[in-house]
Amino acid sequence: MTPRYLPYVLILPVTLFLGVFFLYPFALVAKQAFTTGGGFTLDNFREVVGYWKFPISLKNTMLLAAIVVPVQLALALLMATMVNRMQKGRDLVLYVWTIPLGISDLAAGIIWLAIFEQSGFLNSMMTGLGLVDQPITLLGYQNPWLVFAAIALAEIWRATAIMLVILVAGIGLIPKEYYEAAEVFGASPWKRFVKITLPLLRPSLQTALILRVVLAFEVFAVVVALGGTLFPVLMGQIYSYQFDLMNGGGAAALALIVLAISVVFTLIILRALRVPKGATI
């Protein structure tokens, strides 16, 4: 075997795997989205976009992402900075903080449901403290903002750690000497964070943000557990097209729309956090 072909031979199994289990199904979904009974058509797209729940679920998904991702980013940066400065117990703290990562999103939703539901911990605590006379319905149609807040909270609790681990690794790669130089040349701790940490963290920030934003558009199980039908999101709509309405074409079309949104945001993040030409980070 000549060394020239060796790399290609080595990546062949992975390529085959991706081809069979990802590209091929993806092509099928795309085909399904662009056909009904006959030939090529945009009917599926027209149908799902025209449905009254589409604007609401799009708005909800976007709103949730717009609130959750920045909070997670800020929290993850704060936590990563703290962990990085710890002399002792760093690994223990990191393990504890990443526990939610090991819990499935549905389980996470149920944990938070146990807190917020009518017979949940929060109500027991409030009645026990005498704040309310009897348990109140927190996650009902009367409190749409509370439903939203509970979902946002559960999402933040569940998925901040994925950004955290990426950022901790990224911050760990920044040489200490840069901070010392910045300190000697008069940069305050905040300035060091803004002028050194953030710019040098750009590659990690890109990865963390893309991953998190794409996952935020795919939010589903937590929303189902806490909001049910009160808070429709795009993924919920795809589920209901596929399994409730038995409309595979509609589900496929909506899935492609979510994909398109994800691609657009990925490009925006890549562009916004690009490293200037010539700079090596």
Place this chain on the structure above:
Amino acid sequence: MAEIQIKGVAKSFGSYTALHDINLTIQDQEFVVLLGASGCGKTTLLRIVAGLETATTGEVWIGGKRVDHLPPKDRGIAMVFQNYAVFPHLTVFENIGFGLRMKKLPNDEVKRRVERTAGLMHIEQLLGRYSGELSGGQRQRVAVARALAMEPDVILMDEPLSNLDALLRMEMRAELKGVLAESNTTAIYVTHDQVEAMSMADRISVMHQGRIVQAASPIEVYRNPAAEFVAGFIGNPPMNFLPATPQGGGRWAVAGQVLDGPQTPKALKFAIRPEDLRLADHGLQAVAKVIEPLGAHLLVTCDVNGALFRAVLDSDLSVKPGDTLTLAPQSDRIRWFDPETTRAVA
């Protein structure tokens, strides 16, 4: 005026003591080199002066002001780091101007100072580049320009030339010395390279195991090492040592020869630099082991009474391994050390 006073500074990391009671006064505009092997505490001392490390005990004064409780930016210092620490995400211009921007100087002042210092370091044409597009030598120039642009009272340098190749290091050595002399700053320069120390310093402070062994002018450190460590560390090849036994009346027996020396009943060590030996009719009997022609000189490693002994001789000399040479030490260059205290004995 920026005189630096280091008073009783000590530093411990847990049970390990990196610095023991360091006292050193550096005059305004003096260029002091902290010289020592790795792990001797020289970088720790520099970092304490910079404020990047806190002394366990002791005080640091710069320009008549006690600074050991102040953050680095309030000490009137600038620093050149060993790995340059040129920010990779900023252009050369913004790197040099970093400290000035932090001081919130107006744009035109930043521009003026950046261009002036870039000119001094001959990197005007690189201002728009990033550090990844520079060679090691150019990065080093940026690091120095960044420090000079601050117009500091004190400039601290941590092995700034150690990552350059030999030829570039020699070139930068001379250039750095010139630029620093013109800038009228007080400088502390850390290095393990004795040639750098000898060629650049007004005063060398030789450090060993967390202590300053000797602080004196380069020639004084070379000619009159205060301790055996200094004698063995400075000079390439280092000083030769031989055991000496007292014969009374300031006469000493050294490898079968009788030499004049100090009046003391204790046993001492005789020391002589390899270049202070001459071929003569009377002297130490040395059996040549290895002959290394160095162009200008001949370095002969010999055996004198079972001890390793080196001599730098004229390159025209023809010597073969196994030849016996008679080496006469130049009498005014002989030094004596007390083997117990390792200090020099006059």
